[in-house]
Amino acid sequence: MxxxxxxxxxxxxxxxxxxxxxxxxxxxxxxxxxxxxxxxxxxxxxxxxLKRSSYEEQPTVRFQHQVLLVALLGPEHGGFLAWSTFPAFNRLQGDHLRVPLVSTREEDRNQDGKMDMLHFKLELPLQSTEHVLGVQLILTFSYQLHRMSTFVMQSMAFFQSSFAVPGSQLYVNGDLRLQQKQPLSYGGLDVRYNVSVINGTSPFAHDYDLTHIVAAYQERNVTTILTDPNPIWLVGRAAEAPFVINAVIRYPMEVISYLPGxxxxxxxxxxxxxxxxxxxxxxxxxxxxxxxxxxxxxxxxxxxxxxxxxxxxxxx
Structure with missing residues (x-):
């Protein structure tokens, strides 16, 4: 067997x-x-x-309806026109002050409760003999992140462009991107940059100088910039027609760098x-x-x- x-x-x-x-x-x-x-x-x-890690997050961005505009004119017309949403700045401009018509609209395309883009339009009235050769523009935003640490700051989008021929309209289409010189923390509340980009209560002209504003802003470790604006300069303005700035600013998904716990x-x-x-x-x-x-x-x-x-x- x-x-x-x-x-x-x-x-x-x-x-x-x-x-x-x-x-x-x-x-x-x-x-x-x-x-x-x-x-x-x-x-x-x-x-x-692991000294540094990253993750993706759609930031919560809202336009603060704060604007500072400098329109560059020919030297025969005083050199520039200026306007802002800050009364102290406007009082300093004297004859260079010109009040435009501003309209804005933020859009949530994917209906997730967070805005995806800003439609900004500014119409600057001009005299028939005035011609715009360049633009310097600052828009301010509230910028927040929540997935890891709660990061809250006030940021800006700065744009400037100049051309050899007078224009009738400037079209800008770009992204408001986050720039980090150092990673964020993995938890807690970070409000170190939750302060106004422009000191709108100051009576001093120095606080509204663009070089001072940009230099102070760049001292931050976390900022936003307007990338790939792709400016389109349109010419042929009719007499008495305003100079128009049309801007589309998107709030894209960001890759956030942070210090792991x-x-x-x-x-x-x-x-x-x-x-x-x-x-x-x-x-x-x-x-x-x-x-x-x-x-x-x-x-x-x-x-x-x-x-x-x-x-x-x-x-x-």
Whole structure:
């Protein structure tokens, strides 16, 4: 009658020796060589500690209805016209002040509760002898992020353009992009830049100088800029017709750089360490088996008897 193996189990063999023996010393050395080198390899291969990470977020952006405009004219007409939504600035302009007609509309295209773009239109009245050769324009925004840290700031979009021929209309279409000189924190509330870009209550002309405004703004570690404005300068203005600025500013999805928290750093480091550790465990397990089975170090082999077999021996 043919016989088949119906059941099997491994026989466990132990090796006994004193705590001060060569075998115990070998095990201590093996443990050190198993667990410490993977840590050194992971650390020396760079990127062990996650120092910076990133994520995507649609910012919450709202136009603050603050505008500062400087229209550059020919020298025969005084050089420029200016206007802003700040009364103190307007009082400083004297004869250069010209009040335009402004209309704005923000649009939420995907209906997610966050605005996606701004439609801005400004009509600057001109005399028939006045001609616009360039424009400097500042628009301010409220800019917020919420997914990791709650980051709140007041930012701006600055645009300037000049041309050799007088224009009738300027069309601008660009993105309001986030610029970071340093990453944000992973949690908490960050309102360090939640201050006005333009000090609209100041009576001093220096506070409204564009070079001063831009220089102070660039000192920030986090700003917004108007990218790829693609200005289109249209010529042929009719007499008494206003100079028109049409701008479309989009609020795109942003990739936010941030400093990861403690547990995120540990999770990232642990994955690297364990992936290398598994190789060392496999190698040193076979080294230890070879050393003890071949009695490279002196031990007393002991075969562990399964509980069922031990019970049968006692019955017999």
């Amino acid at each position: 043919a016989l088949y193996e119906l059941f099997s189990h491994p026989v466990e063999r132990g090796y006994r020796a004193g705590l001060c023996s060569k075998a115990a010393l070998f095990l201590m050395l093996s443990a050190a060589l198993t667990y410490i080198p993977p840590l050194l390899v992971a650390f020396r291969s760079h990127g062990f500690w 403690f547990w995120e750093m540990i999770k990232f480091a642990w994955i690297q360490y364990v992936s290398i550790l598994l190789i060392f465990l496999w190698v040193f397990e076979r080294i230890k088996r070879f050393v003890f089975q071949n009695q490279v170090v002196t031990t007393i082999p002991v075969t562990a008897v399964p509980q069922g077999e031990l019970y049968k021996e006692h019955l017999s």
